[in-house]
Amino acid sequence: MDATAGKTKSAAADTSEIKKAPIMISLIIGAFIAILNETLLNVAYTDLMAQLQVSAATVQWLSTGFMLVVGILVPVSALLIQWFTTRQMFLGAMALFTAGTLLSGLAPNFPVLLAGRIIQASGTGLLLPVLMNTILVLFPPEKRGGAMGMMGLVIMFAPAIGPTLSGIIVESLNWRWLFFLILPFALFSIIFGMIYLRNVSDITKPKVDIISIVLSTIGFGGLVFGFSNAGEGESGWTDPGVYLTIAAGFAALGIFVWRQLRLKEPMLDMRAFKSPMFSLTTVLLIIMMMTMFSTMIILPLYLQGGLALTAFVAGLALLPGGLLNGAMSPIAGRLFDRYGPRALVIPGTALLVVTMWFFTNVTTDTATWQFVVYHSMLMLGISLVMMPGQTNGLNQLPRKYYPHGTAILNTLQQVAGAIGVALFIGIMTAAETGYLQSAVNPESASAQQEALTSGVQGAFTVGLIFAIIAFILSLFMKRTTAPIEID
Structure with missing residues (x-):
């Protein structure tokens, strides 16, 4: 099953003659639709809990399970990228995602809905490394910041606006349309990819x-x-x-x-961690993903349960932050190409610390506009860290480590997101339970709201600790201008 050096070279596409725009459009469309689903259900959780008769700890598996499957499959993708062409990987991943979307929309109960989400996640897990690896192959290090910024528009903007779209759709229709409305876009992505997508990966067929x-x-x-x-x-x-x-x-x-x-021939080559900036980036991105995904679940729950907002209003409250995050990702990429990572990552983590401190002090008396501002600050800080840090870390790797480096980062990001959601929800639930056990009238609406507030404050306190760690790590960030050879 081993490939010779000659085969490796012949299998590698000559990227100098390849039109990059159609390839990037194909991948970005597919990735946007797939990643959007990581948070599309967040605002719908309250309705899903009532209609499917499940608890908050159970319903969060629709996000945790999704990210878990993505995290499990991404390491395997480092192997698959070297066995199958870019076109084959993309079309196969989107076919899986489309099938899972249809099953989720038709699901009669929670187990079937969860099964559909798992199939969706299988497609997403195979798709993410294809997108990042393609950018590394198509663009030289000095131009990757802008290209990775466009990818950030997908990876960051899609999950950021998920709760907003969810609120609008659930308020106007019902939760099944969260999947039915995605189907036409998924099919369009498949057709577009069949027409325009070309192979750019190195087919080596490792053991x-x-x-x-x-x-x-x-x-x-x-x-x-x-x-x-x-x-x-x-x-x-x-x-x-x-x-x-x-x-x-x-x-x-x-x-x-x-x-x-x-x-x-390792499935996932850990020698990539011999690159110091890649290792530092990995830890930073783990913290960013834990913070972002857990916040995007906790906030809709609190806005609806603590402030008694409708799903539509809760979704709109998160829209400015999502838009700001999407707009800043490509800008941050271009700024990275010009000024390097420190000028972005250090202010970004500092802003994250301030924002998480604000979140630890929220109560039912906190105005909705304050949540909008806090969430926007959070999304701005994350956009200044994610793509610049990720690009800087990957720039230090030689080409043969691209599939492994991208797979490692994508794996740990998704698993970190899943653990972050589970950890923060667990902390929130435990604090709620503790408050209600000591309450005089735990069944009253006011006690329920205060218990939820206590849970949210406890979860964000842990988030503040993570943010402080991220800020300290950012002080050690250095710019990498050329790959280093790794033995």
Whole structure:
């Protein structure tokens, strides 16, 4: 199954003659639709909990499960990208996503809806690395900032506006249309890709190591499953099913990393971490994804449950931040090309610290416009960190590590998002429960609102700690101008 050097070179596309625009448009359309679904259900959770008769800890699996599957499949994509063409990967991923979307829209109950989301996630997990790897191949390091900024418009803007679109659709129609309205765009993406997409990847057909695939699945799956279950039931973190599952996940990942370092053709080459800026970027992006995805679930829940806003109004409250994030991503990319990462990442993490501190002080008396401002500040800070940091880290890798570097970042981002959602929801739920146990009249509306407020403040306090860590790390960021060779 090994490919010779000659085959590798012949399989690599001559990117100098390739028209980049049609390829980028094909990938961006597909990725936008796929990534939008990571947060499209957020504002609909209140309705879904009532209609499908599930708890908040259960309904969050529609997001956690989605990101978990994406996180499990992305490491495998580092292998698949070297086995299949860009065109084959894209069309296969979008076909899976479209099938999952249709099943979700027709779902008669929660288990079927969750199954549809998992199929959707399978397509998304295969698609994300294709997009990033293609940018690395098509554009030289000095032009990647702008290109990665366009990708940021997709990765950041799509999930940011998901809650807004969700609120509008749920208020006007019902939750099933969150999927039905996506179907035509998914089909258009497939047709557009069939016409314009060309292969740009290097087909080397490395050896498939089944043990590595199993270990990565158990590792990432164990971590997210354990963190998610911590938010359910009365035992929480003391439940053996929680801490044993998390321990098993860490153990499997430890063996996975050890195996990758010993294999001649690793599924996910950990030697990429010999690049210091790549390692620093990885930690920063983990914190960013945990913060962003958990906030985009907690805020709609609080705006509806604490402030008694409708789904439509809650969605609109999050729209300015989503628009600002989308507008800033390509701008931040161009600024990165000119000024480097420090001028963006340090202010971005500082803004994140300030914003999370504001969120720790929200109450039912906090005005809706304040939530709009806080959320906009959060999205601005994240946009200044995500793409510039990611581009800087990947720029330090040589071409042969592109599939591995992109897969590592995408894997850890998605799993971090899943863990962040589970962790923050778990903290929020535990604080709510603790408040209600000491309340004089726990069934009253005021007690329920105060309990939710206590939970939200507790979750954002943990978020503030993460933000401070991110700021400290940003001070060590340095610009990378050329790849380094890794033994």
